[in-house]
Amino acid sequence: MERSGRYVGLSLGLLISAAAVGLAAAGSGWTGHELFVASSGIGFLLTLLPLGWYLGQKFDHLKERSVRDSLTCAYNRRFIEECFPRLSEQALGRSKKMTVTLIDVNDFKVINDTYGHIAGDHVLNRIVDVLKGRTDRGEIIGRWGGDEFILLSPYAERGAMSSLHLEIQAKLEALSQQENKRLSVSIGSAVFPDDGKLLSQLVACADRKMYENKSTIKQVETAPPARRMNA
Structure with a gap:
């Protein structure tokens, strides 16, 4: 989780405390009120630092919740749409490729x-x-x-993507046994910037490939046993 809000809260607490001490000192001229000014500053500091940390922590929690489903x-759609331009720009700057993969739960209805x-x-949570x-x-x-x-992946090697798809399918087969429900997914990927x-x-490209995969899965499932074994 990001902690930017907490650091901002602490910084504000320090600034406000310093300003309060400065104003009190300027007003008193550091004469007989020096002890009072110092104690006031410490009091402000002890009050505002925890308050700043607390408010910053609340801000961080709210910010984290705003980008999560x-x-x-999992991250929500808005977060993906907002972070992709930055990720793609970094990939172009490093002459790297990345992959966008769509994963659809079969027969979820x-x-x-x-x-x-x-x-x-x-x-859905288990998946x-x-x-x-x-x-x-x-x-x-x-x-x-x-x-x-x-799924946004910072690579596009064919072997790595095939391994990823197979591993997801294998883990879902194991999950099917645990849940006593038949669980499977259809997967389609597109490569940036090629596609x-x-x-x-x-x-759109990944979606087309995903539905091609879904169609293949349906054909295998509805095929006669002999053909299914050969698929």
Whole structure:
């Protein structure tokens, strides 16, 4: 969590205390009131520093909550949209590529209809836990909307992305056994700047690939057993 608010609060506390001491000293001329001035300054300091820290802490908490999804605590869509220009600019400056990945929970409506919305919310949180477990290279997880998540990765190597997709699928298979529910996702990725330089362009490209993946999964699931084994 950022602590900028706390540091600002402490700084304000120090400045106000110093100003109070300065004004009192200027008014008294540092004569017989020196002790009173000093004690007043210490009193202001002891009062305002904790208050500044407390208010700054509250500001940091509010700021953190404003960029997080209230259900899953993944970053929200607004944060992703606001931070992407900065990330893409850094990538261009370093001649690096990055990947935008969309992850959609398959048949999530069935989960909600069968087990209820509380169970559906629980599933979304568990899936976010799975995704957060795969952020060892600086990936950023966000909830894009509903049962769809977005992953910003500071790399675009084909092998790394294939490994990421396979690892997510494998962890979801394990999660399916734990939850006693069939859980799977469809995944599509787009590379910056090859597939676009704007987030909207990359999301559109990743979305197309995600639905291609979803169609493939559906075909495998509905295929006869013999064909399914060969898929």
